[in-house]
Amino acid sequence: GQNIDQPTEMTATEGAIVQINCTYQTSGFNGLFWYQQHAGEAPTFLSYNVLDGLEEKGRFSSFLSRSKGYSYLLLKELQMKDSASYLCAAYQTGANNLFFGTGTRLTVIP
């Protein structure tokens, strides 16, 4: 079976740093994705971790620990446009598919 957990909502202040956590239990796990989804729009790819460690991409970083079944997305220097839902998804080898969490709705306030 598949189980992916992430907080439902978070609020952070413009210019600050926020960390969105994701825990997963996925058989045949082979990678963890993060997508951003603005209200009423399509999910867009942010990051992909296969190996343990931190991947940095501009203001966004993603971390993976395969042994702990844990990932986080770190957003630095928050901007108002970062208000969106952030979807954690686990890739399962053989299933040819991603299994998504319910998403974390981030609200950035002035």
Place this chain on the structure above:
Amino acid sequence: NAGVTQTPKFRVLKTGQSMTLLCAQDMNHEYMYWYRQDPGMGLRLIHYSVGEGTTAKGEVPDGYNVSRLKKQNFLLGLESAAPSQTSVYFCASRAGPAKNIQYFGAGTRLSVL
């Protein structure tokens, strides 16, 4: 760059009506997917295809059918719509087995009354 295009963007159906949602991608991707997204439930896979002429069931396939007659197109059909199928439907594509990133279309908002 069109990417993944879904038509229509919005649709209202009456219970029992049928319709087809079209997904087209211009990236020459092998794999295509149909998801539905409901409040509090995240994206759930309906059906997917790993190549022209092939389809497979996902997590929630009941009440839906699909076809992949051409590599660039993936059609999702509702034969007899039910209110439980009110949702936002997303199509996605992926290059192939060695490339795991999925690219999504803008979605179709479907209401079944």
